[in-house]
Amino acid sequence: MMVESASETIRSAPSGQNGVGGISGQADGGGGGGGGPGRDSTTGPDSNGEMSPAELLHFQQQQALQVARQFLLQQASGLSSPGNNDSKQSASSVQVPVSVAMMSPQMLTPQQMQQILSPPQLQALLQQQQALMLQQVSLADGTPLGPPPRAPHQALGNKQLAFQQQLLQMQQLQQQHLLNLQRQGLVSLQPGQASGPLQTLPQAAVCPTDLPQLWKGEGAPGQPAEDSVKQEGLDLTGSATTATSFAAPPKVSPSLSHHTLPNGQPTVLTPRRDSSSHEETPGSHPLYGHGECKWPGCETLCEDLGQFIKHLNTEHALDDRSTAQCRVQMQVVQQLEIQLAKESERLQAMMAHLHMRPSEPKPFNQPLNPVPSSSSFSKVTVSAADSFPDGLVHPPTSAAAPVTPLRPPGLSSASLHSGGPARRRSSDKFCSPISSELAQNHEFYKNADVRPPFTYASLIRQAILETPDRQLTLNEIYNWFTRMFAYFRRNTATWKNAVRHNLSLHKCFVRVENVKGAVWTVDEREYQKRRPPKMTGSPTLVKNMISGLSYGALNASYQAALAESSFPLLNSPGMLNPGSASSLLPLSHEDVGAPVEPLPSNGSSSPPRLSPPQYSHQVQVKEEPAEAEEDRRPGPPLGPPNPSTAGPPEDRDLEEELPGEELS
């Protein structure tokens, strides 16, 4: 027990996982409570900004996982595989031309480039390129993403030389790239066909988000590189984004489309409908955000979209300069693509390695690779999981790259960037589509040793609600945890203790004496009660969400890459979308149903104090002795046994009172 906990917990867990990426300092050292002598509280990798090999590995794994997930998804959806001829380029036909015009044959020589680009742009470009190079090198070496590739302020002379060399290299790469495209018949070179440069250009060949960084180089005047990246990345992501830039109309359909893949290719190949979507979305434009023009190196302030369009037409018309800029962007994208490939390669190696690791033999746990659908669900079936569109995307080699297409704003990022610390409130405060999130990333959590971004309470609740009876014994809850999350297959003493602690501590968990023993149920009312009321438009939340996207230790470019690569997925046609997801998840209905306005919305709307039987119905326990009700069940709990309808959805309606607090 405690003793063993000591040994087992050995803190390797916390420090290693929470510390992952040293993202947040939560310096698990917190455990200090006990003041265990051996706990070098300051040891935290975060404290000194250094990580132990183990942590580093883990960190890298996390990163790799993220990248891989996205990468694989892209592949799966036929978006990026270079060799995939059949990729739906058909749809792209329209936009292609412009992009082609951009990348076309007439490659500019470095000299030309220099003529076209302004000195500052060149400078920025150079720095960016160097940064990218460094990254690549370090990645290739296996060197951790150490310190951000800050371009050393060295003599310009050197830079110029390097610049030219790099340009040459990149041009070669690009040419190869083009050749490939042409070979595949994916691109028809028709330079002249630049009908709607303004419209098509963005999504056609350029990823607006990259440009800014490139052109701004590390230290964007106004804001730290990291910041800019964050914003850029988000900007275009409808959901998460809106957060950052409220400037953009909420309408911004999830068309984050414009978020081209890390490489220009995919976009070119499959400029899905989204391309048009944002064009038509009034008030939004991939190159417009925060009231300013996002064209690389521009940053011109524009009051509104109209003005911006005008500006775009005048300042960024289809001319040599714009073309060159687009090409540069393409190069950046290509670099990222290469990087991505390397990362995914590494991931595979890692996965392969870990796969063999005998460290986690689990009964229900399948090997890292998603095996046959899921015969794994023993008892506490997880409806959501079952319905999981398993077949959609089956990551070839890396199991950890399950289907994580559409993900709710806050959560997604949270879950992504860190399994550990950041998770904290993510689930509770942001929308808590735990079920949907879970359903969507079911495979991922199941196989990847990533801490789920949910609180224990929410997880416990989820476990309980997933059962037909809405009740589970402690042991069953344990089982659910281990079955659903690879993460909980370790450090059992720790999290089990936490589970028990939560069960006891939170009023929302009701212990009911059953014939066969005691089972735990959820008092939805109480549960809702304890949740923070506001969460929708709260600026702070927004901020959280945003910050959540900054993978802490990741450097700007890398972050950008991740962000870029992840967002496009949201559009993947085949992928889940909120709607489909909800339809798939009976239970999650509630959560999914209220993605935008999590719980509070309803509750605030008209929460009758102790709405009578409703909410309680789900909580009702088979043969529950009234005793269980005692204090927390004011009304006749056993209302109309209405097991048919999933409890969850109802809890929502039947909300709780939350007189004052609930209102938001």
Add this chain to the structure above:
DNA sequence: GACCTGCTAAACAAAT
């Protein structure tokens, strides 16, 4: 800085 929430550790008691 106070307060709240969440996590972890740990001591203890009661039930198995």
Add this chain to the structure above:
DNA sequence: CATTTGTTTAGCAGGT
């Protein structure tokens, strides 16, 4: 007697 289950207290961290 060893475990498991529950309860409770405490310290720490992060967010509001």
